[in-house]
Amino acid sequence: xxSVFILATIIYVFSCVCYFGYLFFQKTVLQRIAAGLMIAGxxxxxxxxxxxxxxxxxxxxxxxxETLSVTAWAVAAVFLAFxxxxxxxxxxxxxxxxxxxxxxxxxxxxxxxSQDPQLLKSWWLAAHITTIFFGNAAFALACGLGxxxxxxxxxxxxxxxxxFFSRLPSxxxxxxTGYACIVVGFSMITIGLITGVxxxxxxxxxxxxxxxxxxxxxITWLFYAALLHERLTVGWRGRRMAIMAMxxxxxxxxxxxxxxxxxxxxxxxxxxx
Amino acid sequence: MRDIVLFGxxxxxxxxxxxxCISFTVDETERALLMLRDNPAIGExxxxxxxxxxxxxxxxxxxxxxxxxxxxxxxEFKKIPLSQFENSLYQYAGDDAxxxxxxxxxxxxxxxxxxxxxLGQMKSAYYRAxxxxxxxxxxxxxxxxxxxxxKKVRTETGIGDHAVSISYAAIELGKKIFxxxxxxxxxxxxxxxxxxxxxxxxxxxRVGTITVANRTFSRGLELAKRFHxxxxxxxxxxxxxxxxxIVISSTGSSEYVLQKNQxxxxxxxxxxxxxxxxxxxxxxxxxxxxxxxxxxYVYDIDDLKGIVDVNIEDRNREAVKAQRIIDEAxxxxxxxxxxxxxxxxxxxxxxxxxxxxxxxxxKTLGTLSxxxxxxxxAIERMTGALVNKILHEPTDFLKREGCHGSKFAxxxxxxxxxxxxxxx
Numbered sequence: 001x002x003s004v005f006i007l008a009t010i011i012y013v014f015s016c017v018c019y020f021g022y023l024f025f026q027k028t029v030l031q032r033i034a035a036g037l038m039i040a041g042x043x044x045x046x047x048x049x050x051x052x053x054x055x056x057x058x059x060x061x062x063x064x065x066e067t068l069s070v071t072a073w074a075v076a077a078v079f080l081a082f083x084x085x086x087x088x089x090x091x092x093x094x095x096x097x098x099x100x101x102x103x104x105x106x107x108x109x110x111x112x113x114s115q116d117p118q119l120l121k122s123w124w125l126a127a128h129i130t131t132i133f134f135g136n137a138a139f140a141l142a143c144g145l146g147x148x149x150x151x152x153x154x155x156x157x158x159x160x161x162x163x164f165f166s167r168l169p170s171x172x173x174x175x176x177t178g179y180a181c182i183v184v185g186f187s188m189i190t191i192g193l194i195t196g197v198x199x200x201x202x203x204x205x206x207x208x209x210x211x212x213x214x215x216x217x218x219i220t221w222l223f224y225a226a227l228l229h230e231r232l233t234v235g236w237r238g239r240r241m242a243i244m245a246m247x248x249x250x251x252x253x254x255x256x257x258x259x260x261x262x263x264x265x266x267x268x269x270x271x272x273x
Numbered sequence: 274m275r276d277i278v279l280f281g282x283x284x285x286x287x288x289x290x291x292x293x294c295i296s297f298t299v300d301e302t303e304r305a306l307l308m309l310r311d312n313p314a315i316g317e318x319x320x321x322x323x324x325x326x327x328x329x330x331x332x333x334x335x336x337x338x339x340x341x342x343x344x345x346x347x348x349e350f351k352k353i354p355l356s357q358f359e360n361s362l363y364q365y366a367g368d369d370a371x372x373x374x375x376x377x378x379x380x381x382x383x384x385x386x387x388x389x390x391x392l393g394q395m396k397s398a399y400y401r402a403x404x405x406x407x408x409x410x411x412x413x414x415x416x417x418x419x420x421x422x423x424k425k426v427r428t429e430t431g432i433g434d435h436a437v438s439i440s441y442a443a444i445e446l447g448k449k450i451f452x453x454x455x456x457x458x459x460x461x462x463x464x465x466x467x468x469x470x471x472x473x474x475x476x477x478x479r480v481g482t483i484t485v486a487n488r489t490f491s492r493g494l495e496l497a498k499r500f501h502x503x504x505x506x507x508x509x510x511x512x513x514x515x516x517x518x519i520v521i522s523s524t525g526s527s528e529y530v531l532q533k534n535q536x537x538x539x540x541x542x543x544x545x546x547x548x549x550x551x552x553x554x555x556x557x558x559x560x561x562x563x564x565x566x567x568x569x570y571v572y573d574i575d576d577l578k579g580i581v582d583v584n585i586e587d588r589n590r591e592a593v594k595a596q597r598i599i600d601e602a603x604x605x606x607x608x609x610x611x612x613x614x615x616x617x618x619x620x621x622x623x624x625x626x627x628x629x630x631x632x633x634x635x636k637t638l639g640t641l642s643x644x645x646x647x648x649x650x651a652i653e654r655m656t657g658a659l660v661n662k663i664l665h666e667p668t669d670f671l672k673r674e675g676c677h678g679s680k681f682a683x684x685x686x687x688x689x690x691x692x693x694x695x696x697x
Binding site: 122156157159172173205234238 | 347450451452453541544545546547568570618625
């Protein structure tokens with residue numbers, strides 16, 4: 001299935017190119033091609049992941065290569081869902097390069113055999129992994145939307161009307177979509193954390209063990225919880241929300257990768273190189 | 274012979290800050306007109322002040338002296354040292370002044386080429402000048418010509434087709450903030466003509482309730498009724514801001530109507546929902562610092578200029594066509610203007626009466642075939658003498674009047690009485 005994976009990567013690259021073309025030339029046809037390629041790449045990618053999972057007999061997150069691949073896949077899935085829901089075409093300019101880069105990195109790193117495949121065979125775990133990945137993907141998009149928001153906001157505030165003003169959609173749409181991404185992401189990681197805790201009880205005999213991964217997951221969750229709380233009560237929106245979405249994603253990245261590389265913990269397997 | 278001369282500044286030569294300082298309110302305009310009228314150096318004058326331009330159009334005997342006096346007058350009237358705005362001033366005389374006036378009225382010199390407001394503003398400026406009797410024969414003629422040229426440009430070229438105006442630009446921007454203007458609530462602060470126009474544009478975009486806050490409550494109420502909106506007292510503006518998304522301000526106030534800390538407070542109670550201020554007033558109504566508050570956007574009239582560069586190509590092409598119409602009109606006006614010289618008027622008056630006499634003479638002699646040659650000569654002589662006698666007093670009067678101030682009026686009246694052609 002190696003070739004299918006590479007083919008999917010190549011299609012993502014072309015999609016990415018088309019999105020950049022769309023950004024510069026603002027031709028709708030380029031955007032259509034880009035979205036079409038994205039769907040095609042996503043379909044192939046799905047095939048590759050399913051094949052991989054069937055062969056290994058578990059969820060394909062046994063090493064960093066597979067984890068990155070699933071990450072890219074989840075971003076593509078969430079991006080396509082939001083693309084169809086909000087008709088937010090320009091988000092591809094953030095999502096496509098992110099997916100493509102992740103895929104290329106995944107391609108470059110070794111693919112060691114998992115030490116303990118039995119660990120990953122549980123429905124609780126499948127639910128945990130799926131929701132966490134989708135949640136993370138939604139937060140990634142929220143971060144991208146935050147960046148786009150800041151670009152457009154500064155264009156409007158500075159009254160310069162530069163490159164991005166005509167190319168980016170309205171602030172309101174960027175803000176609403178970003179908020180929706182955070183709501184989806186938060187719901188997903190909430191479920192992900194609950195299933196994770198339940199699974200920990202099943203496998204290690206206790207819900208919580210103050211493992212760095214657990215602590216940082218809680219921090220991330222609290223960060224987004226606070227963000228949503230502020231939005232609903234005081235009305236954090238616009239610029240502040242955009243910046244927070246970007247900081248939140250930074251915290252999330254650390255929880256997801258940083259903890260594994262720097263602090264170690266019981267999630268070591270899935271970033272094994 | 275009186276010279277037509279114009280000087281002023283506009284959005285191209287002066288920044289909004291300078292324009293704010295020099296702009297005249299209606300009251301000030303009327304006071305200034307009276308003072309200009311009573312100034313012996315300035316013959317006729319029309320003062321024209323909008324948010325984008327302040328111009329003084331004059332017909333004067335001594336051009337340089339009059340311009341110096343008028344500039345000084347404006348500096349003193351507005352209490353600003355002349356040096357502060359003199360560099361921003363442009364000055365036109367004769368045909369150039371005429372051409373410039375035509376261009377302004379035809380909206381070729383506007384910030385947004387082709388925007389329709391300017392003509393109405395010019396008409397009311399002229400109306401004010403006629404009420405105060407500042408405009409005489411020359412400027413009356415010039416402005417009537419101006420209005421018909423502007424109308425011709427509008428109907429014969431596509432310059433106004435896009436109807437792109439400041440308000441249109443504001444709507445484009447609003448869409449970049451709100452996505453869709455449908456249902457967005459609008460508040461008008463001040464009920465000026467310009468604000469009305471902006472609201473009409475907005476209503477076409479199906480905005481929500483319109484709230485009008487005007488210093489004169491009754492006027493606000495009247496306007497609100499027209500837009501099926503509601504009126505609030507001017508003091509209620511800050512409270513009313515919680516209920517709106519877009520604020521269009523166009524008062525004649527010389528200070529900021531809305532301050533930064535007021536809006537900062539308001540943003541809290543409206544839970545940071547975006548607020549878009551369109552400040553079309555000069556001097557500005559909205560503290561520009563409000564733009565620094567998160568989710569609050571302030572655009573004044575200069576800022577809006579940046580938004581409208583898009584369709585400008587098309588309109589520039591139409592502007593060439595408009596320029597031709599204007600050039601023709603300038604030549605036409607020049608012909609009329611030249612007739613104000615005494616000699617051509619007398620010549621054409623004489624020509625007209627003589628040709629009438631000749632025509633009648635020929636008709637009469639044609640029916641009287643029995644007359645002898647000598648009789649015919651006698652009748653011809655009598656006709657000639659009659660013409661001379663009739664023309665003697667008027668000619669004398671015109672020549673004498675030539676030295677006095679009302680010369681143009683007399684010449685113009687003569688031309689009208691005898692329906693003399695302009696192209697002599």
